[in-house]
Structure formats: C-alpha cells, structure tokens
Amino acid sequence: MFRKRKEAMSFPPHVTMWVITGLLFSTICLYMFISLSTDLIEKKQFLFDKNVIDTIRSYASPAMDGFMLFMTEMGSKFMLGLLLVISMTWLFVKRKDVWGMRLYFITVAGGGLLNLLLKNFFERERPNINRIIEADGFSFPSGHSMGSMTYYGFLGYLVLRSKRKPLSKLGLGILLCLVILLIGISRIYLGVHYPSDVLAGFIAGGVWLVTCISLLEIIYLYKENRHKLTKRINEKTEISQLDN
Numbered sequence: 001m002f003r004k005r006k007e008a009m010s011f012p013p014h015v016t017m018w019v020i021t022g023l024l025f026s027t028i029c030l031y032m033f034i035s036l037s038t039d040l041i042e043k044k045q046f047l048f049d050k051n052v053i054d055t056i057r058s059y060a061s062p063a064m065d066g067f068m069l070f071m072t073e074m075g076s077k078f079m080l081g082l083l084l085v086i087s088m089t090w091l092f093v094k095r096k097d098v099w100g101m102r103l104y105f106i107t108v109a110g111g112g113l114l115n116l117l118l119k120n121f122f123e124r125e126r127p128n129i130n131r132i133i134e135a136d137g138f139s140f141p142s143g144h145s146m147g148s149m150t151y152y153g154f155l156g157y158l159v160l161r162s163k164r165k166p167l168s169k170l171g172l173g174i175l176l177c178l179v180i181l182l183i184g185i186s187r188i189y190l191g192v193h194y195p196s197d198v199l200a201g202f203i204a205g206g207v208w209l210v211t212c213i214s215l216l217e218i219i220y221l222y223k224e225n226r227h228k229l230t231k232r233i234n235e236k237t238e239i240s241q242l243d244n
Contacts, residue, residue: 022210029203036200040122040140052195056188057130065132068186072133075144075183077112080151084108087155099219104154107212111150111205115143118204130191142193145201146208148183152176153209 039046073079084104091101124140137143156176159169184202187193 022214026207026210029207033200033203033207036196036203037122037140040124040196046194046196049194049196053127053130053188056185060189064189068189069133071179071182072144072186072190074179075148075186077143077147080108080147084151087158091158099216099223100158103212103216103219107154107209108147108150110212111146111208112143114204114208115141115146115201119143124197127191127194132190133192135192139193140197141200141204142184142187142197143201144187145180145184145193145198146205148180149202149205150209150212152180153205154213157209157213 036046088101088104091097091104118141119138122140123138126135126139153176156173159172159176162169164172180202184198187198188195
C-alpha cells in the first residue's frame with residue numbers, strides 16, 4: 001500500500017525540472033522585488049526611471065498615442081475580466097479541464113487582489129507629468145503590468161501545454177510576451193506609472209503566476225498517477241476474478 005501511494009505521488013523529470021526552475025525564478029524575482037520595495041520605502045530615487053521615461057516619450061506622436069491607448073486597454077480590468085471568462089468557458093466546454101479553469105481564475109483574480117494589497121501597503125503616488133490619461137489609486141506596483149503577466153502568462157502556459165506544433169507554440173509565445181511588454185510600456189508612455197512600477201508589477205505577477213502554475217502541475221500529476229494506479233488495480237482485480 002505504501003509503495004502504491006509512493007508511485008502515485010512520484011514526480012517525473014520534467015515536473016521536477018519545472019519546480020526547480022520555478023523556485024529559482026521566484027527566488028530571483030523576490031530578491032529584485034524586495035530591492036525595489038526597500039529603496040521605495042527608504043524614499044530613494046530610481047535613477048533609471050527618468051531615463052526610461054525620456055526614451056519612451058521621445059517616440060510620442062498622435063499615432064503612437066492611439067496605439068498605446070489600445071495596448072493599455074488590453075490590460076484593463078474590464079478586458080482581462082472579459083477574456084478570463086471566455087478562457088475559463090473554453091477550458092470547461094472544450095477541454096473539460098475544471099482544475100485548469102479554477103487555477104486560471106485564482107491566478108488572475110488572486111493576482112488582482114495581491115496587487116491591491118501591495119499598492120495600499122506602499123502608497124506610492126503616481127507621476128504627475130506627461131499625463132495623457134487619468135488613473136486612480138496608488139502606483140506601485142502597476143496593476144496593468146501585473147494583470148497582463150498573470151492573464152497572458154497563463155494563456156502562454158496553456159499554449160505550451162497544448163498539442164500545437166512547436167513553431168506555432170513559439171510564435172504564439174513571442175506574441176504574448178510582446179503584448180505583456182507593450183502593456184507595461186503603454187503605462188509609462190501614458191504617464192500613469194513609473195518604469196519601476198511596471199517592473200515591480202511584472203516581477204510580482206511573474207512570481208504569482210509561477211506559483212499557481214506549479215500548483216496546477218502538481219494537481220495534474222496527482223490526477224494522472226491516481227488514474228494510472230486505479231487502472232492497474234482494476235486490471236489486477238479483473239485478472240484475479242478470472243483466475244477464480
């Protein structure tokens with residue numbers, strides 16, 4: 001019985017590698033986030049903020065304004081909420097993946113709640129120059145950046161886990177990475193976030209995303225091994241009944 005339970009909870013190499021990589025990634029991201037937040041609490045200036053803002057704003061034009069407004073809308077609460085409902089429905093109807101649907105919701109909604117808690121903890125005011133649009137609430141970390149990382153990042157994970165061709169996975173993965181990056185850049189361009197806000201949002205969202213995906217992979221593994229174990233037990237039972 002103990003041996004069977006051990007088999008049911010064994011970790012194949014690819015899952016072990018994923019967990020180790022995820023832990024390493026999360027450790028590095030947590031170190032970066034703590035460094036940023038410590039400097040923020042100590043009221044230190046982020047020297048790269050001004051340089052990045054000046055570089056991004058150097059491309060300002062009416063056409064760029066429209067493009068950045070479109071990109072920032074792709075990371076809005078309404079858009080992410082709408083896309084999440086569509087994605088969860090697809091997972092449930094097409095894939096019958098209840099746990100995937102649940103973890104997708106936890107990833108995005110939980111990330112939103114975490115962002116709200118972090119913003120109210122740090123209470124950083126938004127930039128007051130080069131404003132193209134108005135935004136409420138505190139600035140650190142960026143909610144759009146964190147939300148886009150959790151939603152589009154999880155979507156990228158689903159793409160990688162799908163049965164698509166490798167070239168298709170690569171193309172879609174690059175596209176989703178560009179969407180996440182451009183949403184973050186749009187917040188700087190529109191004057192509602194500092195680059196350090198956006199970076200912190202990506203980091204916090206990345207850690208939360210990896211945590212949720214790791215949990216889902218463990219659930220998938222447990223279900224798969226449990227199914228295999230149950231199948232073997234049933235086969236042995238049938239053989240035993242035939243022998244009798």
